Amino acid sequence: MSIDSVTPLNAGGWEAVIGLETHVELSTASKMFCGCRADIPEEPNTACCPVCLALPGALPVPNEQAIEGIVRIGTALGCEINETSLFYRKNYFYPDLPKNYQISQYTFPVAEHGALEIDVEGEPFTVGITRVHMEEDTGKSTHVGDGGGRIHDASHTLLDFNRAGVPLVEIVTEPDIRTPEQARAYGAELQRVVLALGVSDAKLEAGSMRFDANVSVRRPGEEFGTRTETKNVNSLRSLQRAVAFEIERQIAVLESGGTIVQETRHWNEDTGKTSSMRTKEESEDYRYFQDPDLLPLSVDETWRLRAVEALPELPGAARTRFRDAGVDPVNAETLLDNPALAALFTDAVAAGAPGRLVANWLTGEVIAQLRRDEVDVSDTSLSSSHLVELASMVDGGDLSSSAAKDVLTRAMAGEGTPRAIAEANDLLQVSDTGAIEEVVEQVLVDNPDALEKVRSGDMKPLGFLTGQVMRQMGGKADPKVVQQVLRAKTQGE
Amino acid sequence: MADLADLTIAEAGRGLRAGDFTAVDLLDAVTKRATMTEAQLHAYLTLDSGGARAAAEKADADLASGDDHGPLHGIPVALKDNMVTKGVETTASSQILAGWKPPYDGTAVARLKAAGAVITGKTNLDEFAMGSSTENSAFGPSRNPWDHTRVPGGSSGGSAATVSVGSAFGSFGSDTGGSIRQPAALCGVVGMKPTYGMVSRYGLIAFASSLDQIGPFSRTVEDSALLLDAVAGWDRMDSTSIDGDVPAFSGSLSKGVEGLRIGLVTELMGEGIDPQVKAAVTAMADKLAGAGAEVIEVGLPASEYALSAYYLIAPAEASANLARFDGVRYGHRTEHLEGTTEDMMAMSRAEGFGPEVIRRILLGTYALSAGYYDAFYGQAQRVRTLMRNDFASAYEQVDVLISPTSPTTAFPVGERAADPIAMYYSDVCTIPSNLAGDPAISVPVGLDDQRLPIGFQIMAPALGEEVMYQVAAEVERLAGFTDRAPLATSEVVHP
Ligand SMILES: [Zn+2]
Numbered sequence: 001m002s003i004d005s006v007t008p009l010n011a012g013g014w015e016a017v018i019g020l021e022t023h024v025e026l027s028t029a030s031k032m033f034c035g036c037r038a039d040i041p042e043e044p045n046t047a048c049c050p051v052c053l054a055l056p057g058a059l060p061v062p063n064e065q066a067i068e069g070i071v072r073i074g075t076a077l078g079c080e081i082n083e084t085s086l087f088y089r090k091n092y093f094y095p096d097l098p099k100n101y102q103i104s105q106y107t108f109p110v111a112e113h114g115a116l117e118i119d120v121e122g123e124p125f126t127v128g129i130t131r132v133h134m135e136e137d138t139g140k141s142t143h144v145g146d147g148g149g150r151i152h153d154a155s156h157t158l159l160d161f162n163r164a165g166v167p168l169v170e171i172v173t174e175p176d177i178r179t180p181e182q183a184r185a186y187g188a189e190l191q192r193v194v195l196a197l198g199v200s201d202a203k204l205e206a207g208s209m210r211f212d213a214n215v216s217v218r219r220p221g222e223e224f225g226t227r228t229e230t231k232n233v234n235s236l237r238s239l240q241r242a243v244a245f246e247i248e249r250q251i252a253v254l255e256s257g258g259t260i261v262q263e264t265r266h267w268n269e270d271t272g273k274t275s276s277m278r279t280k281e282e283s284e285d286y287r288y289f290q291d292p293d294l295l296p297l298s299v300d301e302t303w304r305l306r307a308v309e310a311l312p313e314l315p316g317a318a319r320t321r322f323r324d325a326g327v328d329p330v331n332a333e334t335l336l337d338n339p340a341l342a343a344l345f346t347d348a349v350a351a352g353a354p355g356r357l358v359a360n361w362l363t364g365e366v367i368a369q370l371r372r373d374e375v376d377v378s379d380t381s382l383s384s385s386h387l388v389e390l391a392s393m394v395d396g397g398d399l400s401s402s403a404a405k406d407v408l409t410r411a412m413a414g415e416g417t418p419r420a421i422a423e424a425n426d427l428l429q430v431s432d433t434g435a436i437e438e439v440v441e442q443v444l445v446d447n448p449d450a451l452e453k454v455r456s457g458d459m460k461p462l463g464f465l466t467g468q469v470m471r472q473m474g475g476k477a478d479p480k481v482v483q484q485v486l487r488a489k490t491q492g493e
Numbered sequence: 494m495a496d497l498a499d500l501t502i503a504e505a506g507r508g509l510r511a512g513d514f515t516a517v518d519l520l521d522a523v524t525k526r527a528t529m530t531e532a533q534l535h536a537y538l539t540l541d542s543g544g545a546r547a548a549a550e551k552a553d554a555d556l557a558s559g560d561d562h563g564p565l566h567g568i569p570v571a572l573k574d575n576m577v578t579k580g581v582e583t584t585a586s587s588q589i590l591a592g593w594k595p596p597y598d599g600t601a602v603a604r605l606k607a608a609g610a611v612i613t614g615k616t617n618l619d620e621f622a623m624g625s626s627t628e629n630s631a632f633g634p635s636r637n638p639w640d641h642t643r644v645p646g647g648s649s650g651g652s653a654a655t656v657s658v659g660s661a662f663g664s665f666g667s668d669t670g671g672s673i674r675q676p677a678a679l680c681g682v683v684g685m686k687p688t689y690g691m692v693s694r695y696g697l698i699a700f701a702s703s704l705d706q707i708g709p710f711s712r713t714v715e716d717s718a719l720l721l722d723a724v725a726g727w728d729r730m731d732s733t734s735i736d737g738d739v740p741a742f743s744g745s746l747s748k749g750v751e752g753l754r755i756g757l758v759t760e761l762m763g764e765g766i767d768p769q770v771k772a773a774v775t776a777m778a779d780k781l782a783g784a785g786a787e788v789i790e791v792g793l794p795a796s797e798y799a800l801s802a803y804y805l806i807a808p809a810e811a812s813a814n815l816a817r818f819d820g821v822r823y824g825h826r827t828e829h830l831e832g833t834t835e836d837m838m839a840m841s842r843a844e845g846f847g848p849e850v851i852r853r854i855l856l857g858t859y860a861l862s863a864g865y866y867d868a869f870y871g872q873a874q875r876v877r878t879l880m881r882n883d884f885a886s887a888y889e890q891v892d893v894l895i896s897p898t899s900p901t902t903a904f905p906v907g908e909r910a911a912d913p914i915a916m917y918y919s920d921v922c923t924i925p926s927n928l929a930g931d932p933a934i935s936v937p938v939g940l941d942d943q944r945l946p947i948g949f950q951i952m953a954p955a956l957g958e959e960v961m962y963q964v965a966a967e968v969e970r971l972a973g974f975t976d977r978a979p980l981a982t983s984e985v986v987h988p
Pocket residue numbers: 031034035036047048049050051052053165
């Protein structure tokens with residue numbers, strides 16, 4: 001892909017090269033290779049069996065629901081789904097890895113060669129997807145002692161294997177990303193894709209979706225620089241900050257004549273810095289080899305086609321649809337992140353309501369009210385038919401736009417349909433030309449000076465006259481109709 | 494009447510149903526035999542007297558109430574100690590698992606229990622099934638019933654010895670490179686390795702997952718088929734188990750060999766095969782020809798490299814399979830806990846594993862290392878493919894292949910212990926079938942001049958158990974081998 005033309009450079013003419021590895025825990029009923037529940041109960045070691053505890057003699061059996069999930073993710077990311085994919089053993093010793101190898105994939109992952117189109121502040125940008133592969137999660141270690149959870153000062157370590165064996169999908173990008181903002185936008189878009197597919201709850205703060213950021217810097221056109229891998233990034237904001245910090249750190253090191261060490265770094269949310277995690281500099285040898293306990297996994301044509309047919313509307317398509325309906329870019333992103341509001345929007349627009357107006361209400365008054373009350377939209381009485389009715393009342397001049405906002409809030413509170421609310425609260429405005437004409441004529445009679453000025457071409461008093469009419473009508477006249485009538489009466493005679 | 498412990502499974506089954514004796518009588522007979530022989534043989538690591546008695550009593554009660562579980566109902570059967578048994582110590586003959594009582598039964602064990610078998614106990618093996626003599630057991634070696642100064646073969650030496658002396662009617666072992674067939678040959682019993690995937694590996698402590706297969710030891714070919722019938726068939730807990738109908742192997746044993754084409758493997762009759770073994774195999778080949786089979790010589794050229802390939806593939810898989818023994822969740826944990834968790838894991842492993850296991854873990858780890866993978870593990874996999882191709886072309890010419898099971902008869906304890914390569918050579922005739930995933934059986938055909946048994950191997954294509962058993966039954970009939978290991982009761986050392 002051509003990126004040179006748009007490559008944003010950092011201070012000193014450095015270009016950052018960023019690749020992201022994202023782990024997504026699938027919300028399947030059972031674990032990847034055994035029948036234990038996969039929802040990770042609180043009570044430690046209550047969702048374990050011989051297989052996920054790696055007791056002698058136990059064997060893995062793949063979870064079809066998990067394979068379905070990864071095939072859906074791969075399909076949504078435009079990947080080629082391999083007809084045959086292979087499970088490998090990734091060997092390393094760690095106390096929370098029961099077998100001391102992780103079942104993962106190496107050559108022939110489930111899916112590869114895809115792309116995700118993202119939106120960076122209104123600009124489209126494509127991130128290549130190298131591969132999407134299936135693996136299993138580890139258990140959880142808690143280091144107990146004086147060291148504040150650090151392994152070297154711990155007196156002992158507690159192990160919880162409830163998470164061990166939970167299906168994990170790893171999504172690896174090409175080194176296409178160039179800025180912290182793009183990294184964040186990619187993370188956000190991938191999260192939306194996963195949520196749209198319904199294969200994971202993708203909660204960053206709970207660790208069911210997590211990012212590792214590979215960052216290096218170089219002069220444009222040069223070979224890739226030495227990269228570092230930053231872990232422990234628990235939010236989209238942290239992702240952006242961690243990448244930004246790492247770019248600046250590497251530039252500073254290089255500009256002061258130093259060299260970058262290939263290493264794993266740890267993001268510290270409190271200090272806003274990354275720090276070196278591993279002292280050993282040699283790259284780990286995982287001694288990958290094909291797992292003899294598992295047959296090659298075949299995903300046939302029927303399965304692949306079914307995955308394509310079952311794809312829901314993905315965020316990219318939804319974004320285009322929102323914008324085509326007149327929604328401004330910022331509001332479109334807000335709708336993308338609020339599926340329940342997006343659903344109301346979609347239904348209201350389908351029933352003929354104007355997209356821009358409805359989106360403004362949903363991303364304005366509605367969200368504000370939901371935040372105030374700390375509830376979801378499904379907890380309120382708001383329906384798409386309310387939005388349609390409200391829009392038609394505004395469009396027909398029965399309701400001023402400020403009154404409409406009031407009605408909207410009341411509709412959410414369950415006070416009734418918009419028309420009923422407007423009537424009950426005396427909020428309807430008069431757009432009956434006859435009634436307005438009467439008042440206009442009286443006002444013109446009462447203000448001959450103003451009338452004279454307008455007639456001689458000075459339009460300034462029109463505002464004053466409109467105000468007079470509105471006041472006499474108790475604010476319930478449609479100001480547009482009032483102005484029309486005023487113009488007709490002043491020009492026409 | 495003969496001692497009950499000397500009956501075949503088929504005979505014992507008939508007697509049980511005729512009311513001649515009970516399952517408890519059968520258990521008492523093998524227990525008595527064990528008491529008589531264990532001091533010399535050390536075939537068992539654990540005798541589960543309580544569990545066995547309860548199972549035998551239940552078998553009698555069930556039979557009395559008309560609830561017949563089939564041919565193994567009430568039959569005492571021993572299990573190699575790498576087969577996981579619920580509540581009964583399972584060690585794989587390793588210090589690292591000493592005292593471990595599993596919370597579950599492996600699939601084969603569960604099927605045997607469901608078939609009414611009485612599990613007598615757990616038999617000795619080379620640690621984690623790594624060896625060919627049962628000398629590599631952390632709990633002391635087993636001895637050959639025919640000559641107590643010699644090894645019973647391995648790694649399933651304990652299981653072979655129990656059946657040989659009658660301290661079990663049948664037993665099960667695991668065969669990764671010959672670990673059932675070679676000790677069967679050395680102990681003068683029938684030992685059979687099924688097609689890879691025929692018997693679930695769930696609950697078999699893994700040595701080399703792509704090669705391991707559970708199979709039976711018995712005194713007759715018929716008993717072998719009865720034992721296999723009870724455990725064979727698809728298991729949802731083992732992804733590599735074969736999904737499909739399994740015929741009753743005990744059904745087709747008397748068809749003879751008339752019209753069958755039999756290939757004597759040239760490469761397995763060369764140098765390194767003991768002349769007496771070679772002569773016995775040739776003699777049997779002639780008898781088979783006399784019985785109406787067409788016997789020809791067939792080549793398996795890749796078998797020259799099979800041993801080398803095996804000793805890369807098996808250790809490589811083992812290096813990962815044995816990684817779980819780390820002192821964290823079960824088994825031996827070091828008392829030296831001053832360092833990090835990583836130090837604890839490393840120390841527990843160093844203390845818990847024996848030298849042969851450590852040797853193979855190191856070998857396997859090296860074979861999989863970056864930069865060496867292709868030259869070692871990759872190359873070994875290519876040999877495996879060649880081996881399969883060789884078998885495929887051989888089976889275009891013949892129905893089964895024959896060869897010696899072991900290049901020699903039982904060798905003296907200690908003779909090969911210090912020379913791993915000489916020990917590895919014990920499996921030269923058996924390894925090809927493991928690499929191909931094919932079934933093979935060893936049937937005793939006679940004794941050498943030192944009265945040590947000679948085993949005759951019959952190999953068949955994948956899922957060819959029926960024709961394999963068909964030929965094995967004929968070999969058994971033609972050999973007329975009825976000798977039993979001497980019961981040296983006078984030599985019992987009373988403590
Ligand atoms: Zn489990």
